[in-house]
Amino acid sequence: SQKIExxxxxxxxxxxxxxxxxxxxxxxxxxxxxxxxQDPGRGPVFLLLIRENEKEKRKERLKVTFDTTLKQSLxxxxxxxxxxxxxxxxxxxxxxxxxxxxxxxxxxxxxxA
Amino acid sequence: NAGxxxxxxxxxxxxxxxxxxxxxxxxxxxxxxxxxQDPGMGLRLIHYSVGAGIxxxxxxxxxxxxxxxxxxxxxxxxxxAAPSQTSVYFCASRNRHGELFFGEGSRLTVL
Numbered sequence: 353s354q355k356i357e358x359x360x361x362x363x364x365x366x367x368x369x370x371x372x373x374x375x376x377x378x379x380x381x382x383x384x385x386x387x388x389x390q391d392p393g394r395g396p397v398f399l400l401l402i403r404e405n406e407k408e409k410r411k412e413r414l415k416v417t418f419d420t421t422l423k424q425s426l427x428x429x430x431x432x433x434x435x436x437x438x439x440x441x442x443x444x445x446x447x448x449x450x451x452x453x454x455x456x457x458x459x460x461x462x463x464x465a
Numbered sequence: 466n467a468g469x470x471x472x473x474x475x476x477x478x479x480x481x482x483x484x485x486x487x488x489x490x491x492x493x494x495x496x497x498x499x500x501x502q503d504p505g506m507g508l509r510l511i512h513y514s515v516g517a518g519i520x521x522x523x524x525x526x527x528x529x530x531x532x533x534x535x536x537x538x539x540x541x542x543x544x545x546a547a548p549s550q551t552s553v554y555f556c557a558s559r560n561r562h563g564e565l566f567f568g569e570g571s572r573l574t575v576l
Contacts, residue, residue, distance in 0.1 A: 452510055
């Protein structure tokens with residue numbers, strides 16, 4: 353079956369360290385992949401989009417990589433802060449047009465001061 | 466700029482009742498969608514619309530109806546609520562770059 357897998361276990365790191373979250377997918381060839389942040393009781397917020405012809409994308413302390421051979425995306429937060437604590441969702445569009453974006457279940461990140 | 470606005474934020478229904486979750490966006494996005502989010506399962510697409518007058522089914526459409534009479538509004542109707550529809554519902558619109566903008570969610574409990 354087609355699916356997106358994210359580490360269901362929470363990730364606990366110390367402030368100042370780099371957090372790395374993994375997103376693996378099967379049976380898709382997405383044109384792009386996205387990452388969202390979700391805080392408790394809130395809606396997801398868009399962070400980054402990376403296209404299939406891009407290996408890496410950066411935005412401030414965030415970095416995303418996209419390996420279409422491994423069918424994997426890595427999401428990095430450098431110099432992490434307690435305010436980065438949230439759930440991070442991976443998302444992709446399985447077909448042309450981008451009408452049916454599907455999401456992973458998310459990975460909860462805790463950054464300790 | 467309000468973005469995507471959902472109402473109500475909280476709702477309790479009895480089995481068999483009907484209700485409508487409202488969603489409005491002020492960004493002039495053609496694409497809008499509804500998701501439900503359940504613990505451990507991530508967001509699942511219910512219905513989506515690529516423009517006024519056009520709707521289509523997502524992954525879990527059963528028990529839900531939608532319509533799109535204007536670009537701004539995309540209501541989600543539950544006709545005969547069931548306990549399995551207890552969930553958090555998110556409405557989203559999408560810009561031309563593929564980025565989704567979500568509302569704050571509507572938390573529905575069906576007893």
